[in-house]
Amino acid sequence: MTVTAPDVFARLARLAEEPDATALISCRPGSSRTITRGQLLQGCRITAAALRTAGARPGHKAVVMTRDAYDLTTITYALWSIGAVPTLIEPRAEVGRCLREIAPDLFIGEPLAHLGRRVLGWGRGHVRLPLVTGPSFPGQRLALGRRLAVHTPDADGPPWQQEEPTDDDLAMIAFTSGSTGRPKGAEYRYATLAGQLEALATLLAPRPGDVLLAGFLPLVLFGPLLGLTTVTPAVNHLAPARTPPQGLIDPILRHQVTTIAASPAVLTLIAGHCARHDVRLPSARQALSFGAPLRPRLADALRRALPHDTKLRSVYGATECLPVSAITDHDLRTAAIQPPPGHTGTCLGHPLPGMQPQILDADATGLGEIAVSGPTVSPAYHGRPDADATAKITTSRGVLHRTGDMGRLDDQGQLWFLGRKAHLVTGSGFTLTTEDIETLADTTPGVRRTALVGLGPAGSQEPVLCVESLPSAPRATALDAVRTALRSHPEGHRIGALLLHPGFPTDPRHNSKIDRPRLAAWAAKRLRRRTR
Template sequence: MTTTTADIAALLDGRPDAVALVESRKGASRTTRRGELVRRCHRIALALREAGVRPGHKAVVMTRDAHDLTAVSYALGLLGAVPVLIEPRAEVGRCLRDVAPDVFIGEPLAHLGRRALGWGRPHVRVALVTGSAPLPAGRRLLTRTRADGSRLPHVREPGGDEPALIAFTSGSTGRPKGAEYRRSTLAGQLDALTTLMGPRPGDVLLAGFLPVALLGPLLGLTTVAPAVNHLAPARTPPEELVGPVLEHRASIVLASPAVLALIARHCARHGVTLPSVRQVLSFGAPLRTGLADALRGAVPDDAEILSVYGATECLPVSAIGDHDLRASRAAPPAGHAGTCLGRPLPGVRARILDADATGLGEIAVTGPTVSPAYHARPDADAVTKSDTGHGVLHRTGDLGRIDDEGRLWFLGRKAHLVTGAGFTLTTEDIEATADTAPGVRRTALVGVGTAVCQLPVLCVEPLPSTPHAAALAAVRAVLREHPQGHRVGALLIRPSFPTDPRHNSKTDRMRLAGWAAGRLRGRIR
């Protein structure tokens, strides 16, 4: 596949009557067919050009409407402009200072924030409002009326591997950074996702993460965007997820573990099954076997459940099925504690840098899915990027090993190592074991105290139905079977962990460590 954003119209022109995108909101669906999407993109591109948008302009697109996000981003690509996607709950002002956008396109709420907080000032020269709600003195970008038959004005053909998209990281592991995707990066991602999903005629993708709505139609998939609460995905009403799967007979479900847990719990509670689903892809955090078991109760026996590893800067990298995941947990190779991530996808190469005597080091990746640079962040590039004979090598910040079968193993983030007196603990090594304790939703290992003499503290989030004392007893029991379990100096119950804003699946360890320090005041050395 050689797909680029400049080829959007050609991609979508085939099968004009096929459904491209469905937005499902509170029992109502809004459908756009492929031919209609092409016409809408052309009309929006005309409007953007008339408003002053030109090739090379950086255009922030901030809307929770899947149709508007997709059509506007495609239209910008047709013009040769560069869409910029920023997490709504990230440090938006700082992100906009980094990117210095020429254009700001968004729903009224985003513009209110822009005006009140000075986002993008003084760089934004073109500001356009999407949606139907009025905004005083706002210039509307009409995205929902019918095309008038006008043709897209001539724009120059892209010259080489030009910038195609800037996607900001969520900020869950540090200051948000804008990962630059070039035309080849998007093409590589589409190739990798095609390999991963193996799309079939008639497949329907449920996109539990809004930006996936951009890629689904380009993969030839009918893409359903459910009413996920994008500011707090784990608080999404589960019927807003399960209902669209059943109504539109979704065959592929792509979501974070937090969203997949909502689906699994709803199905178990109400005795619902999802007979149309042939594949589940879990993104954003490691898939635990307990959640995989719960999903197994909702999907057909022959359905594939995949845990997919990657990051905004390199997505996807590898994948592992739930059956292989269980087998790896039951009999890990010697010295390979942690969580197995599977083998790298075709064309992706993984290396372990700065490895110790056990082979533990930082996971680094090369391949067509790797973002070549951060936008306007040479400091971050200097730390994480280097040129190799196989392209740009990206340091992920994740700790891991590669076993004799070529499989990646994840041990946690470098920044989250817990260093005690004469020992070091990786978070995933301890948590992958502790999370198997009955009655426990998840655990998180944090270090409290000075950097070289930390007290390892394991925070425990029990299931709502589990008494706190029972949860702690269960965790203690499984830790006794772990060779490093005796290093854990304290167990603390926390009914709900702070998590990342994008997926609600990664624990915010800085906040959790601060909370634990307050609870253990007096025990900190």
């Protein structure tokens, strides 16, 4: 069965209709590179030919590790065009284990990535074709692989011609970050990519002349396919929160960005810089937060830099199902102030068209695990039947993916998020969800954010609330405000201790999800010191 929705190749072919329009603007500190749609397509053809010459064949799995947006996009599109399978892995993930699971044929990346491959043994016994992109690093003498030159052509070429795959063919493997457990390779079939592109098109609603700031890595690949001029800022994808804010603000202003899409950590940098320097972002008509729930305080800070009619939304999803739902900041505030009876936590909004969330194993209050079916859902993990058995359920409507998130559905069909199932705090006769406690504590004066962790074995855990205060707030004042707020919560008396933390450890991909196992270990050590 062939793909019926507008798929990767149909969208690529559309780029040729306006070859002089800008496809990508790749930004680096102090400079930028503009690539037209015609140049992008021609670059893909040249790269595809080079890959074939080097020995890449249909069905080959190819790990791609490069920080250059143009190289990443061109190589990925070229691999699709020859029927190979690009594989994306977080450099900080358990790369060796990931490569053993997928057994890649090709390893395409910058010299530094190949150095890691050689020194740490990534893909040993599987990688038959190492291909090196990007400039050599200073003093490099070690031969790391065959050179794959990825050029930016001066002009476009002949029309794009490609035999389309079927919707069940494997298109890509995208590894989870490992922030919520061992990294797993989510399989995207061509139907999955078509579903994701359709959902993102609905979400972003591109208009002629729109310019996207892609601070969220998947949109670097999807932006051009959606017909958007895609600006890729010099985000440090290994540590997004350490990105120099000027490297985000300058491209937004210079290229008149209309759509900003990034993680809360990156959006925090943008809002903070604008506040400190009294900067406004007049061209932005929408901003979207990916990777973690958007907190009202960050939404308020962004609002001060954006035009009053800018649409600001929080998007919910995961590597295995992106996107699922979205909610505006106005609706988010309303839901927080006036939640439906029996609902706490964070409202995730209504599902996007075609997405069908369910609540599994719900208790008497409707709280259970969020599971999702729909066109954006990855049908399987690559080489992980154990993970499939845990997270994938085959139904008459397709694969139902268990997200590992706790939540509820209200009477209006909106999703509510209560935290990760793995992060439930269970004591003697009670269970606490992280989002229920934290959405209250996070709104208290002087507090940047809080994190609930449980110490001890499940069923007899001691709940501890870690508090990260704002730099300008006295720490004692922040703690007093949290204590006062907890007294108003029916389960607030369960919290055994409040601990100030200088800065929570977070996930490597978004720098937004709190690394709770590390935080719990820190809290346990801190409390042991208190009792000595």
